Amino acid sequence: MTKFELPPFYCPLPAPRPHPDEALLERRALDWLESLALFTDPVNRARSANTRSHELMARITPDAPADLVQFGVDWAYLAFAFDDLRTDTGPASTDTTSLRLWFEGLDYAATTLDTTGLPEDGFYTAIADLSARIKNATSPALWRRWLTDNKSTYWAGVWEAARPTTAHAVTFSGFLMIRPHLGLGPSTLTCAEVAAGLDVPEHERHDPLVRAITEAAWLLITLDDDLYSYPKEQWTAGHTDQVSPAQPIPISILMREHHITLAHAVHLLGQIRDRIMAKALTLAQRAAGRPYSSDTHIMIDTALHAVRSTLEWAQHAPRYTDPDGYHPGAIDLDWAGITHIPPATTDPLPYQAISWWWDV
Structure with missing residues (x-):
């Protein structure tokens, strides 16, 4: 068994509430993937079930209608299957050209709602079906936003694959x-907007203050994943004849850049995400006093709630303790919990990618 100690996560927000239809959402999603022949053996279904994606997505919008929440649940289950069966394993996981062509197929199928002319692939059929359902249920603007979010993920996936x-x-x-x-932060929150039936004015969505808050939420969700998924990635690499995971890992990057140990890098990444959390909350307090539309205020609250909801979900998702579906309990995640104690400093972080948040 691999034991991994996690730092406390600063997130002074209310704990999420379960959605009343979670069991239905889970069954529908898993049956949908199985109907598309994406589960080539029983372990694949078990691995998908281990993500508990219905809890991940449904608790972000616990009061939304189940039929609208289903889109995000299906998308999350499908995205984890992408990760497990395509981008982490198989020919596309090690060949950048193959991965790019596969992403092009996904984009074509989702945009045209048609798989004609594409190689036979259950993932193409799945994303075309899901895209058609989202298009029929929401506004043209939100459907196009979901497609655009996915294009960014495809580009990021190719960037990641090319790094070695x-x-x-x-x-x-x-x-x-x-x-x-890489972590589907934007599309996760777009699915939450679809579920909540929001109609955020575009000029408010791109207001620098609103943009900084939503970008911070995207990053927090994914950096938190980098912490609690680290032992899973290392375990998987060690059991597939890899010296280390092929993709860039922030903990490893911090170890290299700062010449520090694993434990110190984990602690440092925890400090960084806490300072981002503190900044996001400060910005949200300012936004609360602005005359934005009610849907924009709801979107901001939903984005931050998604950070807390994701942290709660990860503590109970077997995906992070049973890394391949065959080894339950192989990883012992030692959670220090969620804290309301703010970081010792809220000074701007020295990273150009996000430093502008402190200038808004």
Whole structure:
């Protein structure tokens, strides 16, 4: 068993509430993926079930109608299957050209709602079906936003896959620019907007204050994942004849840049995310006094709530303790919990990718 100690996570927000239809949301999503032949063996279904994606997505908008929440639940289950069956394993996981072509197929299927002319692939069928359902249920603007969010993720995935072939080490600041898109931060919150039926005015969405808050939420969700998923990534690498995970890992980047131990890097990443959390809350307090539309205020609250909801979900998702579906309990995550104690300093962080948040 691998034991891994996590730092406390500063997140002084209310704990999420369960959605009343979580069991239905889970069953629908898993049955949908199985109907598309994406579960080639029983372990694949078990691995998908271990993500507990229905809890991840439904508790971000616990009062939303189940039929609208279902889109985000299906998307999360599908995205984790992408990760497990395509981008982490198989030919596309080690060949940048193959991965780019696969992403192009996903984008084509989602945009045209058609898989004609594409290689036979259950993932193409799945994303075309999901995209059609989202298009029929929401505004053209939100559907296009979801598609655009996904394009950013495809680009980030190709960037990640290409890193081992370059001679340039990834900087931590450079990683911060890409990380939200690698972790589907934007599309997760767009699905929450769809579920909540929000109609955020575009000029308010792109207001620098609103943008800083939503970007901070995207990054927090993904940096938190980098902490609690670290032992899973290391375990997987060690059991697939890799010396270390092929993709850039922020803890490893911090170890290299600061010449520090693993424990110190984990502590440092925890401090960084806490300072981002503190800044996001400060910005949200300012936004609360601005005459934005009610849907913009709800979007801001939803984005920050998603940070807390994701932290709660991760503590109970078997995905992070049973890394391949065959080894339950292989990883012992020692959670220090969620704290309301703010970081010792809220000074601006020295990373160009996010430093502008302190200038808003």
